[in-house]
Structure formats: C-alpha cells, structure tokens
Amino acid sequence: MDAKRVVELLYWRDIKTTGVVFGAGLFLLLSLTVCSIVSVCSYIALALLSVTITFRIYKGILQAVQKSDEGHPFKLYLDQDVSLSEDVVHKYSDLALERLNTLIKELRRLFLVEDLVDSLKFAVGMWVLRYVGALFNGLTLLILGLIATFSCPVIYEKNQAQIDHYIALVSTQVKDIVGKVQAKVPGMKRKTE
Template sequence: MDAERVVELVYWRDVKTTGVVFGAALLLLLSLSVCSIVSVCSYIGLALLSVTICFRIYKGILQAIQKSDEGHPFKLYLDQEVALSADLVHKYSDGILEKLNWTIKELRRLFLVEDLVDSVKFAILMWILTYVGALFNGLTLLILGERQRPLVAFLW
C-alpha cells in the first residue's frame, strides 16, 4: 500500500472504502478486547472458510443446474503466484533492521544517561505512561485512537 492510498483513506476521499477499512479495524479491535487473539484469528478463519465453501457449493449447484462447464470459481486466484521475492524481503527487512538498530541505540543512550536532560524527560514520560496504563488498557487506547481518526482527518 503506497502513501497516496493511505492519505485517501485518512482523509475519507472514498467514503465507502474508508468506512469498510476503519469499520473492520474497529471490529477487530473490539473483538480482541473481548476474546484472545487465538480465538479472534480462529473465528475470522472459520468465517472466511465458511463463506468460500458456501460459494464453491453454490457455484457447483448452479453449474449442475445450468449444465455449464465454467470450472472452479476460484481458478483465477489459484493460478496466481503468491511467493515473495527475495528482493522484496531484503528491502523491507533492511528497513526494519535499520529502525530497530536506531531504537536500540536510542534506548541505550537514554537508559545509560548519555544526556541527563533527555533521560529525565524520558523518565517523566515513563512515569506519566504508568498513570495512563493504570487508567486504560492498551487495546482501549487503540480503539479510542481508531474512533478519533475520522475526527482528526476532518479537522485537518
């Protein structure tokens, strides 16, 4: 997904697409607040499998009634290549590695007090986050952030 499509989603330029994406994300976050991640993944997989099996049976019955020879309804998707290229994996893993190394260096700098002012700021931030963590679950904060995104996009 490129940056232009993300901007289109955030600014609600296509209301239907944005509504589906943010609605699905909110439903996922609410599901995770009630059930474990294993249960949520299992339910999503079971729902997807139920829909595809029902569609396959429906198309099979329709082909038998109409006596047509259309073949498998998902043939187009079964014939597509789904392997990741080594270049793509290296590109993203190099970017992740760069950010991870920067984060480790920054945390080392803060925890080993290279700069006293920055370390004190970091300690104050951690202290404030203990109060935020006591008031809210992390998942609740994600849900609140997801629900406020349209408002923020509208105000910008």
C-alpha cells in the first residue's frame, strides 16, 4: 500500500473503503477487550470459513441446477501466487534491522546521559507515560489511537487556520518556558549554544 492510498484512506476520500477499514479495525480492537486474541482470531477464521463454504456450496448447487461447467468459484484466487519473494523479505528485514539499531543507539544516548536536556525530556516523558499507563491499558490506547488516526486528519483539514494559530501560541509559550528554565538551572544549556 503506497502513501497516497493511506492518505486517501485517512482523509475519508472513499467513504466506503475507509468505513470498512475503520469499522473492521475498531470491531477487532473492541472484540479483543471482551475475548482473548486466540478467541477473536478463531471467531474471525470461522466466520470467514463459513462464508466461503456457504458460497462454494451455493455455486455448486447453482451449477448442478443450471447444468453449467463454470468450475471452482475461487479458482482465480487459488491460482494467484501468494508467496513472499526473498527480495521483499530481505528489504523489510534490512529496514527493520536499521530501525532497531537506530533505536538502540538513541536509547543508549538517552540512558547514558550524553545530552542532559534530552535525557531529562525522556525522563519527563516516561513519568507522564507512567500516569497514562495507570489510567489506560494498552488496548484502550490502541482504540483511542485508531479513532484519532481516522478523525484528526479530517478535523485538521477543516479547521487548519484555527489549529495552526493555537499551536503557534502554545509553541511560543513552551519555548519561552524552556529558555527560562535553561537559563536558571546550571548545566542545562545545550552544547550548541
């Protein structure tokens, strides 16, 4: 899936497709709040299997009644090659390895306090996440993230001028506060200054 299709999906350009993707994702996450992942996967597999078996039997009966020789209704899909090529696997495994190494280097930099300001920002972020974790579990955060992913781009697109204005105000205030704190606390100035 390319970036253009993802943007069209998130901005609700094709309402039916976006509705199906959003609804299926939300249904899956809400199902996981009630049942275990094993149960949800087995229920989805059973539902899909019951639809395909019913359709296969229906087409077989229809062919017998009409005395036609159309063949297997899923022949087109059975003939398609669904195997992954080595190039695709190598490409994505190399990309994952590169990102993992970048993450490890960044965590090493933060935990070993290469830059005091960045390490303190990381500590504040972890402190905030501690409270978020106490309020929400991971599944709830995934549900909220899915809803935000499908609603925030549309809201921003419709109210871009007002949102940009308030973001600029908040950004200015945060920069002023960070500047004042860095000026008052010894050892908090950045290396580049």
